[in-house]
Amino acid sequence: MSPRLTLDTLSSLPPDVTVPRYDRKTLETGIVHIGLGAFHRAHQAVYTEDAMNREAGPWGICGVSLRSPETRDALAPQDGLYTVAVRDAGGERLRVVGSVIESLVAPEDPAAVLERLTRPTVRIVTVTVTEKGYCHEPATGALNESHPGILHDLANPDRPQTLPGFLVEALDRRRRAGIPAFTVLSCDNLPTNGEVAAGILRRFAELRDPELGRWIEENVACPSSMVDRIVPATTDEDRASVARRLGAEDAWPVMTEPFSQWVIEDRFPAGRPAWELEGAQMVEDVRPFELMKLRLLNGSHSCIAYLGYLAGYETVSQTVSDPAFRRLIGRLMDEEVTPTLSMPDGVDLTGYKAALLERFSNPALKHRTWQIAMDGTQKLPQRLLGAIRERLAAGASIDRLALGVAAWMRYATGTDERGQPIDVRDPMAARLAELAAEAGPDAERLATALFGLSAVFGDDLPRDPRFTGPVTDALRHLYAQGARATVEAMG
Ligand code: CS2
Numbered sequence: 001m002s003p004r005l006t007l008d009t010l011s012s013l014p015p016d017v018t019v020p021r022y023d024r025k026t027l028e029t030g031i032v033h034i035g036l037g038a039f040h041r042a043h044q045a046v047y048t049e050d051a052m053n054r055e056a057g058p059w060g061i062c063g064v065s066l067r068s069p070e071t072r073d074a075l076a077p078q079d080g081l082y083t084v085a086v087r088d089a090g091g092e093r094l095r096v097v098g099s100v101i102e103s104l105v106a107p108e109d110p111a112a113v114l115e116r117l118t119r120p121t122v123r124i125v126t127v128t129v130t131e132k133g134y135c136h137e138p139a140t141g142a143l144n145e146s147h148p149g150i151l152h153d154l155a156n157p158d159r160p161q162t163l164p165g166f167l168v169e170a171l172d173r174r175r176r177a178g179i180p181a182f183t184v185l186s187c188d189n190l191p192t193n194g195e196v197a198a199g200i201l202r203r204f205a206e207l208r209d210p211e212l213g214r215w216i217e218e219n220v221a222c223p224s225s226m227v228d229r230i231v232p233a234t235t236d237e238d239r240a241s242v243a244r245r246l247g248a249e250d251a252w253p254v255m256t257e258p259f260s261q262w263v264i265e266d267r268f269p270a271g272r273p274a275w276e277l278e279g280a281q282m283v284e285d286v287r288p289f290e291l292m293k294l295r296l297l298n299g300s301h302s303c304i305a306y307l308g309y310l311a312g313y314e315t316v317s318q319t320v321s322d323p324a325f326r327r328l329i330g331r332l333m334d335e336e337v338t339p340t341l342s343m344p345d346g347v348d349l350t351g352y353k354a355a356l357l358e359r360f361s362n363p364a365l366k367h368r369t370w371q372i373a374m375d376g377t378q379k380l381p382q383r384l385l386g387a388i389r390e391r392l393a394a395g396a397s398i399d400r401l402a403l404g405v406a407a408w409m410r411y412a413t414g415t416d417e418r419g420q421p422i423d424v425r426d427p428m429a430a431r432l433a434e435l436a437a438e439a440g441p442d443a444e445r446l447a448t449a450l451f452g453l454s455a456v457f458g459d460d461l462p463r464d465p466r467f468t469g470p471v472t473d474a475l476r477h478l479y480a481q482g483a484r485a486t487v488e489a490m491g
Helices: 039-042 044-054 070-078 112-117 148-155 162-179 193-208 210-219 236-246 287-308 316-320 321-338 349-361 371-373 376-393 399-412 431-440 443-451 466-479 483-490
Strands: 029-034 061-064 082-088 091-097 100-105 126-127 183-184 225-228 254-256 263-264 282-283
Touching: 029 044, 029 112, 029 162, 029 443, 039 044, 039 254, 044 061, 044 091, 044 210, 061 070, 061 112, 070 082, 070 100, 070 236, 082 236, 100 112, 100 225, 112 162, 112 225, 148 162, 148 193, 162 210, 162 466, 183 193, 193 210, 225 287, 236 466, 263 287, 287 321, 287 349, 287 371, 287 376, 287 399, 287 483, 316 321, 316 349, 316 371, 321 349, 321 376, 321 399, 321 483, 376 399, 376 466, 399 443, 399 483, 431 443, 443 466
Parallel strands: 029 061, 029 126, 061 100, 082 254, 126 183, 263 282
Antiparallel strands: 082 091, 225 263
């Protein structure tokens, strides 16, 4: 058996594996990252690693998992080091990243997390907690004040469980100690994610103490950012192949594609690493980039996930190798999404969309449709419904966007086209199952029941027959013909 990847084994890795060039042992914590998943490790942690390779700086990352100990258990015995495997049809490139110097598991030791967040050296808190981690109403972006985690954290400020609970308590401690606030940088797939973060922090703080709410509003910068890199869940096969190439065991390498993009609103009063030297785009207004990415990439991804899964495809690349699917996604992007975007000069949307189809086709990434299908109630609003609202306001057609919504409904019933159960993962899974059971396999009844989820659809869309009509028709088609034939007919 090969040795474990650690600081001591770094020097014996094959010469084509890139390793940290800065002095890892003296690095101090300048960033706390909440939500230590594969995405962070393949994206922001790599930009920070590159920035420190260029110029050593006090930007070590303390990664925090809000739920499970798995990442910490994998990384702690290997000094926080892990491998990023960049894969495409041409092969694989490996690098070992060292920017995550420590990992904590919040439920095991919330006090330690608060202690790190309160350190004066910590100047930035980056966040990837997925949509549901904001404890907000997906349709409006406002804090969900009856969320059980929020109620818990209001009652127990010293032992928080949620993102707003941790950040507000830490900011309060900093305020009392005269330590300047950190900047909160959301890196989740939400439009105006900085504003959403600012809104939930302010509201949560206000509920604790109006004075604290005001202080946070005046002192905490929450720039928005658009993040993009496809990072499928790591499999045991990936672990084994990385260990073979590395000649060392890495308990949790991350798999990704060559493409990476980060567009950041440049508002960091307490300073930041020189991410722009490593390819990050610092801009004044991120919004057009967010809408471009959420609607073209993530919107297409969700359609591929629900329709592809129902058609029996396991991965994104399998799905888009079916010409009917490729056509459908191409037309969805060109005819229904592109007209809703208005990009700054110099952005080549045609090239962006062509590159997306290539990225989806990457045969070296086994990105499961089931993985992307998770959390549909949290994802639909920004991926499909925003574009739908704008199309309807312009009096334009929404047939393919509506098919995406209908495919989610069909998927959310929890039974596939061959009568087999689907493992539906969603914070509202229990409610979805109830509604589906009541409706039975009847398009009209199912659609009507699901339109009643105002946290997803708001109050406007369910009342608009130009929305409910095409979604219900598409759902009827899905029940009658199945996903593959429906895609063929509409592509
Ligand atoms: C995907 C995203 O799982 C999903 O919902 O659509 O994780 C997607 O791969 C990333 O946003 C790409 O940047």
